Structure formats: structure tokens, C-alpha cells
Amino acid sequence: xxxxxxxxxxxxxxxxxxxxxxxxxxxxxxxxxxxxxxxxxxxxxxxxxxxxxxxxxxxxxxxxxxxxxxxxxxxxxxxxxxxxxxxxxxxxxxxxxxxxxxxxxxxxxxxxxxxxxxxxxxxxxxxxxxxxxxxxxxxxxxxxxxxxxxxxxxxxxxxxxxxxxxxxxxxxxxxxxxxxxxxxxxxxxxxxxxxxxxxxxxxxxxxxxxxxxxxxxxxxxxxxxxxxxxxxxxxxxxxxxxxxxxxxxxxxxxxxxxxxxxxxxxxxxxxxxxxxxxxxxxxxxxxxxxxxxxxxxxxxxxxxxxxxxxxxxxxxxxxxxxxxxxxxxxxxxxxxxxxxxxxxxxxxxxxxxxxxxxxx
Numbered sequence: 001x002x003x004x005x006x007x008x009x010x011x012x013x014x015x016x017x018x019x020x021x022x023x024x025x026x027x028x029x030x031x032x033x034x035x036x037x038x039x040x041x042x043x044x045x046x047x048x049x050x051x052x053x054x055x056x057x058x059x060x061x062x063x064x065x066x067x068x069x070x071x072x073x074x075x076x077x078x079x080x081x082x083x084x085x086x087x088x089x090x091x092x093x094x095x096x097x098x099x100x101x102x103x104x105x106x107x108x109x110x111x112x113x114x115x116x117x118x119x120x121x122x123x124x125x126x127x128x129x130x131x132x133x134x135x136x137x138x139x140x141x142x143x144x145x146x147x148x149x150x151x152x153x154x155x156x157x158x159x160x161x162x163x164x165x166x167x168x169x170x171x172x173x174x175x176x177x178x179x180x181x182x183x184x185x186x187x188x189x190x191x192x193x194x195x196x197x198x199x200x201x202x203x204x205x206x207x208x209x210x211x212x213x214x215x216x217x218x219x220x221x222x223x224x225x226x227x228x229x230x231x232x233x234x235x236x237x238x239x240x241x242x243x244x245x246x247x248x249x250x251x252x253x254x255x256x257x258x259x260x261x262x263x264x265x266x267x268x269x270x271x272x273x274x275x276x277x278x279x280x281x282x283x284x285x286x287x288x289x290x291x292x293x294x295x296x297x298x299x300x301x302x303x304x305x306x307x308x309x310x311x312x313x314x315x316x317x318x319x320x321x322x323x324x325x326x327x328x329x330x331x332x333x334x335x336x337x338x339x340x341x342x343x344x345x346x347x348x349x350x351x352x353x354x355x356x357x358x359x360x
Contacts, residue, residue, distance in 0.1 A: 030073035031066045033091065033108035039066045041087035075104060079149070081156040083163055088114035090159065092152050105145045107132050107152060114162045120173050121162050124180055128155050131184060135191055138264050140201070143194035147187055154183050199264030199271055200255055206275025207248055214244035214283050235309045236290055239316035243286015244279035246320025251278060282320030289319040 039062055046052065046059040071077060075095025082089040088111050095104040109129060115122040128151060135147045158180055166172040221237030262271060290312050 029069075031070040033070070033089075034110040036063075036066050036070050036091075037082070037089045037110040037113075038087045039063045040082055040089065044082075044084065074106060074108070079152055081152075081159060083114045083159055085163055086114040088112070088159060088162075090152060090155050092148060102141050105148055106136060107148050107155075109155060111155070111159060114159060118162060118167055120177060121158060121167065124177055125155060125158055127181070127184060128158070131188060131191065134195075134265070135187075137267070138195045138198060139191065140198050143190075143198065147191055147194070150183070150187050150190075154180060154187070195264040196261070199262040199266075202264075202268050202271040203262050203275040204251065204255070206272035207251060207278050209272065210276030210279040211244060211248060214241040214279055217241050232294065235312055236287055238309075239290035239312050240283045240287040242313050242316045243289070243320030244283040246286065246317040246322075247279050247282025250282070250321045285319040286316035289315050 039059070043057075043059040043063040046057045047054065051057065052060075067077070071093070075093040077091050077093050079092040080089065081091075090107070090109045090111070093106050093108065095106075097103055109125075109132075111125045111129075112122070115125060132148065132151050132155075135144060135151065139147055158176065161167065161172075161176050217237050218241030221234045221241060223234075264271070266274075293312060293315060
């Protein structure tokens with residue numbers, strides 16, 4: 001007895017922090033939706049057996065526990081449909097986020113059990129689920145909520161039909177397939193229109209993030225210019241930043257006119273990365289234009305003009321705003337200086353680039 005008592009007393013003291021952490025991690029483990037669907041099926045079987053009062057048996061308690069753990073990881077279940085004879089179902093969850101962050105809306109499904117011997121319905125549900133994945137990965141905010149709710153209705157309808165005896169009727173199955181695909185076509189059309197705008201917003205968000213370094217550089221440029229109004233370094237830094245602003249304004253103006261098209265299925269991270277690089281490209285064109293003007297490659301005399309730094313800023317903004325303009329301007333002047341020097345070449349009205357030096 002003493003040995004047993006000694007063992008009982010020493011056991012708590014022998015627990016390590018690692019053991020406690022592992023035990024807590026097992027207890028707090030999330031629940032997948034297929035697990036929740038299976039536990040719900042066991043709960044329905046317990047209700048049918050009538051061995052316990054309504055909502056009082058062990059399966060009921062286990063189901064409530066699984067729901068609590070599932071909602072803790074994925075958010076509150078706001079819409080759900082469960083098959084009555086198979087362990088299948090679908091649920092829509094909303095995970096609330098603080099402050100101005102948008103809520104996370106997701107669709108969860110487990111449909112294989114109810115359609116395992118119904119290949120046509122299984123293929124139909126796979127089409128629904130494929131579109132649901134696209135919607136959840138691409139869309140955002142209200143458009144995502146609307147599309148997911150529409151998909152929830154379609155999938156629930158197919159699952160409800162899968163439990164009826166009409167699944168053996170080819171004509172009924174064909175009619176369900178036709179109406180379901182018509183509904184999916186409408187959702188897909190809405191998805192494509194909303195995805196285009198969502199991709200543009202993600203791209204612009206990346207551009208705004210990419211504007212942070214040029215803004216910091218512009219502050220440095222203003223500080224340098226404040227000490228020396230004719231500082232080439234300060235004006236160069238300012239032109240670098242202004243070129244980035246020009247690139248930003250170029251994209252925003254084309255967005256308003258519907259001339260910007262992005263591939264929204266690249267993924268949000270890829271679009272943000274591409275967007276963040278766009279101001280840098282404009283900034284490089286801006287500083288190259290400044291260097292071209294400063295070095296005299298472009299035939300515009302700014303040396304004796306008061307406030308010539310303003311001219312540099314304007315040209316840098318134009319270069320960032322229009323990459324084609326900057327390329328044509330730099331190429332035209334470079335080609336003319338290389339080909340025409342020492343040969344008595346006369347300026348032409350238009351060269352191969354379609355621009356002349358005096359047109360800039």
C-alpha cells in the first residue's frame with residue numbers, strides 16, 4: 001500500500017512540461033468536417049434507436065463537443081444541411097475578425113458517403129466543389145459571401161435529391177443535372193466578373209505596399225534638397241520617387257477606364273508581388289529620365305532655366321506614367337546620338353521609334 005501511495009504521490013511531480021503540452025495539444029486538436037459529419041451520423045442513429053431521451057445520449061454529447069471544437073477553428077456554423085441516412089452534409093461558417101478586417105466565410109462539405117454508388121451525382125457535386133474552391137481562394141468580402149451562399153443552396157439541393165428514390169430514374173437525374181449545371185453557370189459568370197475586380201484590388205494593394213520605399217526615398221530627397229537646392233543627389237532621389245507615383249497613377253487611371261486586366265487565378269500572393277514591383281519599374285524609368293536629361297543625352301537645355309528641378313520632376317512623372325513614352329524617348333535620343341554623330345545626319349520628322357527628340 002505504501003508503494004502504491006508513493007507511486008500515486010510522485011506521478012504528478014514526474015510530469016514534464018512537454019508531456020502536459022502534448023496532452024493539451026491532443027485535447028485542443030481541431031475537428032475536420034468529415035469527422036463532424038460522421039459523428040452527426042452516429043448521433044442520428046442514436047436518436048433512431050431510442051435508447052436515450054432526445055439529445056441526451058453519449059453520441060449527442062460527443063457531437064456537441066465536436067461542433068464546439070470545429071467552430072473554434074473555423075468560425076460559427078450559420079447554415080448547414082445533413083443527410084438523414086448517410087454521413088454526409090455541408091456547412092457554411094463565418095469566422096469573425098476584429099476591427100476593420102473582413103470576416104472569413106468558408107464552405108465545408110463531406111459528400112462521398114451519400115453518392116458513392118451514384119456516379120452522375122458524384123460528378124455533379126465535384127463540379128460544385130471545384131467552383132467552391134475557386135470562389136474561396138479568389139473572391140473577397142460580400143461577393144465571396146454571395147457566391148458561397150449560392151453554392152451552398154445548389155449542393156444542398158443535390159444532396160437532398162441523393163436521398164430520394166428518384167436517383168434510380170435516369171430522366172430525373174438528367175433533369176437535376178441540367179438544372180444544377182444551369183445554376184453553376186450563373187454562379188461561374190458572377191464569379192468571373194467579381195474575380196476580375198478582386199484581382200485588380202489585390203494588385204493595387206500590392207502597388208500601395210510597393211510605394212513605401214519610394215516614399216521614404218522621397219523624404220530623403222527633400223531633406224537633401226532642403227540643405228542644397230541644386231543637389232543632384234537630392235533631385236535624383238526625388239525623381240526616383242516621382243516615377244513610382246507616375247506608375248501608380250497610370251494603373252489607377254487605366255483601372256477606372258477598364259483597361260487593366262489581371263489573371264486572378266495567379267493567387268493573391270503572386271498578384272501582390274507583381275503589384276509591388278510596378279512602382280519600382282516606374283521609379284527606375286523616372287531616375288533614368290533624370291540622368292538622360294542631366295547628362296545632355298536628350299537635347300533639352302535646362303541648365304540656365306530657373307527652377308529646372310521642376311522640369312526634372314515633370315519628365316520623371318511622365319516616364320513613370322508611360323513606360324512606352326520613356327522607352328521611345330530614351331531609345332530615340334540614344335539611336336540618334338550614335339547613328340547621327342559625325343555623319344552630318346539631319347534630324348528626320350519621325351524615326352524608327354515613332355518619336356523625335358523635340359517631341360518629348
